[in-house]
Amino acid sequence: MEAVRSTAEGVIAVNGKDARAFGTEAAEAPLQQLTIKRRNPTPYDVEIEILFCGVCHSDLHTARNEWHGTVYPCVPGHEIVGRIVSVGGHVSKFKVGDLAGVGCMVDSCRECDYCQEGLEQYCEVGNIGTYNSPDKHLGIRTYGGYSESVVVDEAFVLHIPENLDLAATAPLLCAGITTYSPLKHWNVGPGQKVGVVGLGGLGHMAVKLAKAMGAEVIVFTTSESKFEDARRLGADDVVLSKDPEQMKKYTGKLHFLLDAVSAQHDINLYLSLLRVDGTLALVGAPELPLPVAAFSLIPYRRSLAGSMIGGIAETQEMLDFCGKHGITSDIEMINIQQINEAYERLLKGDVKYRFVIDMASLKK
Numbered sequence: 001m002e003a004v005r006s007t008a009e010g011v012i013a014v015n016g017k018d019a020r021a022f023g024t025e026a027a028e029a030p031l032q033q034l035t036i037k038r039r040n041p042t043p044y045d046v047e048i049e050i051l052f053c054g055v056c057h058s059d060l061h062t063a064r065n066e067w068h069g070t071v072y073p074c075v076p077g078h079e080i081v082g083r084i085v086s087v088g089g090h091v092s093k094f095k096v097g098d099l100a101g102v103g104c105m106v107d108s109c110r111e112c113d114y115c116q117e118g119l120e121q122y123c124e125v126g127n128i129g130t131y132n133s134p135d136k137h138l139g140i141r142t143y144g145g146y147s148e149s150v151v152v153d154e155a156f157v158l159h160i161p162e163n164l165d166l167a168a169t170a171p172l173l174c175a176g177i178t179t180y181s182p183l184k185h186w187n188v189g190p191g192q193k194v195g196v197v198g199l200g201g202l203g204h205m206a207v208k209l210a211k212a213m214g215a216e217v218i219v220f221t222t223s224e225s226k227f228e229d230a231r232r233l234g235a236d237d238v239v240l241s242k243d244p245e246q247m248k249k250y251t252g253k254l255h256f257l258l259d260a261v262s263a264q265h266d267i268n269l270y271l272s273l274l275r276v277d278g279t280l281a282l283v284g285a286p287e288l289p290l291p292v293a294a295f296s297l298i299p300y301r302r303s304l305a306g307s308m309i310g311g312i313a314e315t316q317e318m319l320d321f322c323g324k325h326g327i328t329s330d331i332e333m334i335n336i337q338q339i340n341e342a343y344e345r346l347l348k349g350d351v352k353y354r355f356v357i358d359m360a361s362l363k364k
């Protein structure tokens, strides 16, 4: 069958081949080995041998259907790094042997105002997620990076700086861009006090990036055991958020707060830390709504905002920024067979600070 370029106009069937992967058949079921289909590369596609894939808390939310809308089988994973093993005839950005990265999106309409502005994550038609999205090529769902390979249109593939440790670079593809984008959007920089709430995968990247952007960084954590690490990662101060006395020190003092907490928590507590015109941006996406008191916002003209990953050009900008500043993630490498245990540890906030799967383990 002739392969054709992906368009927003609907399903275009192309041939595919089997690939080994790890995923789940139901919200309550553990992840296990599965066989999925990957399309044969179209002229605009690259085929990537996946070497490492980070484990984002969104993988867990989706695998367990906490955001309602997971279609099974589900193969998570959107912090993908690997090597290009084949390229279509019209591919111009990559050649066989290049390092490559794929983040949370593999396509979008490419025509709406947002796509034209490089904000593909907010595509009016809806971006195509790396997993659990409709797959217009094979007519099934997209399957993520817990797999031996992936085929992606080169327009959604990133160049990886050669000077960074490859496994520790994988988390930049989601945790990195999800924190870089709001820090840039709200102009974080020198002279500003910036708070980071929740020292997990996203939070620890936010600390490194905000520090590299020149801000004074304060970490708010529920885990006393992370105090030393927070300072090592670059924080100027660390606050135990459960202790009202420690929290008081920053009432009305912060210019910007990035909230990267994955579970229910009281955001009114954090809003009270903002100065006049300060913003709290949510990147953490708990399953249930977070109540907000009007008087947490009104007295200081505070803003409550949200931010979703980042566009492709901005993701490349972030990777280049990390290459220049030598920034990667602090990782704990696991084999794919340890993924269910890793999810349980994520739920306990017990990760320092990102699990990364060595995809060679899939072949064991």
Ligand code: NAP
Residues within 6 Å of the ligand: 055, 056, 057, 058, 059, 061, 174, 175, 178, 197, 198, 199, 200, 201, 202, 203, 220, 221, 222, 223, 226, 260, 261, 262, 263, 264, 265, 282, 283, 284, 285, 286, 307, 308, 309, 346, 347, 348, 349, 350, 351, 353
């Ligand atoms: P993670 O590594 O599990 O980190 C979450 C952190 O939140 C924990 O380490 C913990 O930090 C804190 N925490 C957990 N449970 C808590 C509770 N009950 N109360 C207070 N704090 C708690 O997760 P992640 O991968 O960084 O992801 C964080 C959130 O961002 C998830 O909801 C994920 O789905 C979302 N996300 C959003 C986007 C986006 O585009 N907006 C992209 C990626 C991920 P401490 O121990 O320091 O308290």
Ligand code: ZN
Residues within 6 Å of the ligand: 056, 057, 058, 059, 078, 104, 174, 175
């Ligand atoms: Zn993610």
Ligand code: ZN
Residues within 6 Å of the ligand: 108, 109, 110, 111, 112, 113, 114, 115, 120, 122, 123, 124, 125, 126
């Ligand atoms: Zn669009």
